[in-house]
Amino acid sequence: xxxxxxxARVLGLMAMxxxxxxxxxIAASVIFEDGTLLPFLFSMxxxxxxxxxxxxxTRHHRQDLRPRDGFMLVTLAWTGxxxxxxxxFLEAIPGLSFxxxxxxxxxxxxxxxxxVLVNLDTMPQAINLWRHLLQWLGGMGIIVLAVxxxxxLGIGGxxxxxxxxxxxxxxxxxxxxxxxxxxxxxxxYVGITFLCALALRIAGMGWFDAVCHAFSTLSTGGFSTxxxxxxxxxxxxxxxxxxxxxxxxxxxxxxxxxVFRGKSxxxxxxxxxxxxxxxxxxxxxxxIAAYLYDAGTYESFWTALRHASFNLVSVATSTGYASVxxxxxxxxxxxxxxxxxxxxxxxxxTGGGIKMVRTLILxxxxxxxxxxxxxxxxxxxxxxxxxxxxxxxIFAVLAFIFVYFISLxxxxxxxxxxxxxxxxxxxxxxxxxxxxxxxxxxVGPAGNYxxxxxxxxxxxxxxxxxxxxxxxxxxxxxxxGFWQK
Numbered sequence: 001x002x003x004x005x006x007x008a009r010v011l012g013l014m015a016m017x018x019x020x021x022x023x024x025x026i027a028a029s030v031i032f033e034d035g036t037l038l039p040f041l042f043s044m045x046x047x048x049x050x051x052x053x054x055x056x057x058t059r060h061h062r063q064d065l066r067p068r069d070g071f072m073l074v075t076l077a078w079t080g081x082x083x084x085x086x087x088x089f090l091e092a093i094p095g096l097s098f099x100x101x102x103x104x105x106x107x108x109x110x111x112x113x114x115x116v117l118v119n120l121d122t123m124p125q126a127i128n129l130w131r132h133l134l135q136w137l138g139g140m141g142i143i144v145l146a147v148x149x150x151x152x153l154g155i156g157g158x159x160x161x162x163x164x165x166x167x168x169x170x171x172x173x174x175x176x177x178x179x180x181x182x183x184x185x186x187x188x189y190v191g192i193t194f195l196c197a198l199a200l201r202i203a204g205m206g207w208f209d210a211v212c213h214a215f216s217t218l219s220t221g222g223f224s225t226x227x228x229x230x231x232x233x234x235x236x237x238x239x240x241x242x243x244x245x246x247x248x249x250x251x252x253x254x255x256x257x258x259v260f261r262g263k264s265x266x267x268x269x270x271x272x273x274x275x276x277x278x279x280x281x282x283x284x285x286x287x288i289a290a291y292l293y294d295a296g297t298y299e300s301f302w303t304a305l306r307h308a309s310f311n312l313v314s315v316a317t318s319t320g321y322a323s324v325x326x327x328x329x330x331x332x333x334x335x336x337x338x339x340x341x342x343x344x345x346x347x348x349x350t351g352g353g354i355k356m357v358r359t360l361i362l363x364x365x366x367x368x369x370x371x372x373x374x375x376x377x378x379x380x381x382x383x384x385x386x387x388x389x390x391x392x393x394i395f396a397v398l399a400f401i402f403v404y405f406i407s408l409x410x411x412x413x414x415x416x417x418x419x420x421x422x423x424x425x426x427x428x429x430x431x432x433x434x435x436x437x438x439x440x441x442x443v444g445p446a447g448n449y450x451x452x453x454x455x456x457x458x459x460x461x462x463x464x465x466x467x468x469x470x471x472x473x474x475x476x477x478x479x480x481g482f483w484q485k
Contacts, residue, residue, distance in 0.1 A: 007073050009058035014077060015051025015084065019044050024133055025088070025126040028208075034124035039091030047084050068482060071473050078465060082106040085134055092127050093117075099454045106461045108134035110468035111350060113222030113320040113437030114460070116450040120227050125208060128225045132215040138468070139219025139350040140189050140253070188257045193218045196245045203237040217245045220350045222320030222437045229322045229445070230310070239310045239323060250277055250317040252348035272385030273346035273356040280344055281316055285309035288333050295330045308333070311445075316340035318352040320437030322445035334440055338427060341434040352435030352467055354404060360384050361397045403471050407433060411463050418456055428452075432460045433467035 022044035029037040085108070086101035093101075100116045107114045108131050120128065197214035201207055209225055216223045226232035230239060248256070251274045258267035268274050289305035298304040307324050314321040315337040326334050343359040345351025364382050371380055382389045408429055415425035420442070427439030428449075438445045442452075449457065466474045476482055 004072075005058045007069055007076065008054055010073060011076060011080065012051045012053070012055030012058060015080075016048050016055065017051075018081065018084075018137075019047035019051065021133060021137065022047070022088075025130045028129045029124070029126035032125040034126055036088065036092045036124045036126040039088050040126060040130075042091060043084075043087035046087055050084070068476075071476055071482075074469060075465075075474055075477060078106075078109060078469065082109050085109065085130075088127065088130055092124060097454075099457055100450070103449065103457045103461050104131065105134065106464055107437070108132075108221065108223065109138035110435055110464040111135050111138050111219045111221040111318070111352070112432060112435040112464045112468070113216070114431065114443070114449050114464070115223065115437075116448060116457070118227065118448070118450065120225055121232075123225075129208075129212060131223050132212040132221070132225075135219040135221030135223055136193065136215035139221065139249075140185060184257050185253050188253055188260060189218065191260075192245070192248060192256065196241070199241045199245070200238060203241045204233065204235050205238060213242070214245075216321075217242055217319065218249050218350065220246065220249050220317050220319040220345070220352070220435075222314065222318075224321065230314075231323045234323075236306060239306065242321065243310055243313050246313050246317045246319050247278060247281060249319075250281070250345045250349050250351050252346040253350075254348050255346075270385075271346070272360065272387075276360065277344055277346055277356050280340065281313055284316065284336065284340060285312050288312055288336065291333060292329060297329055312337050312340070315436055315438075316344040318345060318434050318436045320431075322438060325444070325446040327440050327444035327446065338430050338434075338436070338439070341430065341436045352433075354401065357384065358397045358400065361389055361394060362401060364389075365394055365398070400470070400472060403475065404433070407463070407466065407471060411459065414459060415456060418453065418459075420452075420456065428460060429463060432463035435464060435467050 022040050026037065026040045026044070029035075029040055082102060082105040085105040086098065089096055089101040089104055090098065103114075103116055106112075113135070115131075117123065117131075193214050196217055197207075197210045200210035200213055205213065212223075212225050213230075215221070222229075224230065224232070230242065251268075252271060255267050255271045255274060259265060285305070285308055289301060289308040292298055292308055293301045293304040298307070307326075310321070310323050311326045312333075313319075315326075315334075318341050326337070342353045343356055345353055345355060347355045347357045361382070361384055364384060368380050368382050371378065382394060411429040411433070412425045415428060416422065420428070424439065424441030424443055427441060428443045431437055431439035431443065438448075443449055449460070452460070
């Protein structure tokens with residue numbers, strides 16, 4: 001138990017600092033006079049007090065964190081952060097159960113965007129802002145944020161950063177110090193979010209909606225302030241702006257930083273993931289538009305292209321907005337969109353799924369195995385983007401893919417056993433592990449997750465967590481070796 005004390009100390013500090021995130025919804029509550037001021041004040045004080053008590057009890061336990069401590073800290077930060085984030089929901093929304101409040105919070109922090117709330121159009125503005133703010137914070141990772149703004153932690157941040165950062169290439173740094181790396185990523189994140197909010201305002205949204213949707217677009221979270229999601233606005237300009245920024249959010253933010261620092265677009269051309277990500281999204285949008293037009297779903301190709309491109313990019317980037325009920329399209333289209341959510345995002349982006357770099361490595365490994373079948377004595381190395389990929393990374397990718405598909409099967413089977421139909425079970429599992437949000441069936445774009453049982457919600461909440469933290473980060477905690485000295 002003594003090994004948990006340094007972790008508890010960091011968690012206490014994080015809780016105190018993160019309590020300051022309540023200031024933005026508090027300001028919104030005052031401006032809009034929506035009656036949620038006291039719930040947010042209580043939540044902020046409660047968060048800060050709990051963090052302070054934990055820190056006081058463990059403040060003398062200062063030591064460097066081991067790699068295994070990083071995994072524990074990340075998992076506890078996400079689960080605990082979601083628990084503390086439920087307080088405003090419970091205080092401000094009458095009759096909301098803790099299960100529903102926690103589901104909404106973990107969905108926000110993992111940028112999944114699955115919701116159990118209805119009547120979003122009349123929801124207090126501060127509550128809507130809180131939902132979107134949680135997604136925005138979760139987008140780049142609350143742990144990276146903590147490393148960037150908490151140099152007073154007195155610990156090495158590398159283990160935490162590696163545990164939380166998506167993708168297999170976790171040793172790549174933009175700057176020599178991990179704190180500077182995290183700060184630079186957040187500066188880029190903040191800057192692009194500001195540009196997105198400004199563009200949405202110019203496209204026709206009010207400032208409140210523009211800020212909220214900028215938060216959920218750059219985080220690829222997909223929450224909206226309206227039950228009809230983006231269909232509420234029925235605006236080609238707004239959809240075009242969001243398509244652009246969703247495609248931006250699907251690319252490694254380290255690449256965006258290099259573009260801004262060098263004032264050149266060359267890093268996009270050199271990024272091994274950016275080109276295939278954008279190529280897959282553009283080609284699939286054109287292909288699904290042609291498919292819908294040929295099937296007679298839309299009378300005009302341009303109408304088909306409008307709806308196909310927005311909804312496909314939204315689902316493929318794991319954002320989860322909807323402008324129409326695409327569950328009514330011919331079944332191939334929504335299935336292809338969900339399939340793309342498995343692989344159409346870069347490592348280091350805010351998107352979910354397997355990530356494009358793992359897909360490229362897996363494809364190259366398959367071709368390498370076929371070459372070795374033909375030429376058993378040949379020396380064959382695996383390259384992605386001209387770089388040789390070490391065998392340890394290839395083995396890690398293969399292990400991840402195995403755990404990914406075993407997890408999909410396990411969660412789906414448990415949901416089936418709990419009484420859900422096949423389509424809902426499979427799509428809800430995919431949408432949760434890939435952090436997409438809406439699926440098909442009962443949890444399609446025209447519905448939400450409110451009709452599920454408490455057991456099903458907790459199971460999918462766990463799926464969201466393991467998906468956001470890339471499976472192995474969480475599952476390693478359940479291995480006997482993790483707890484051995």
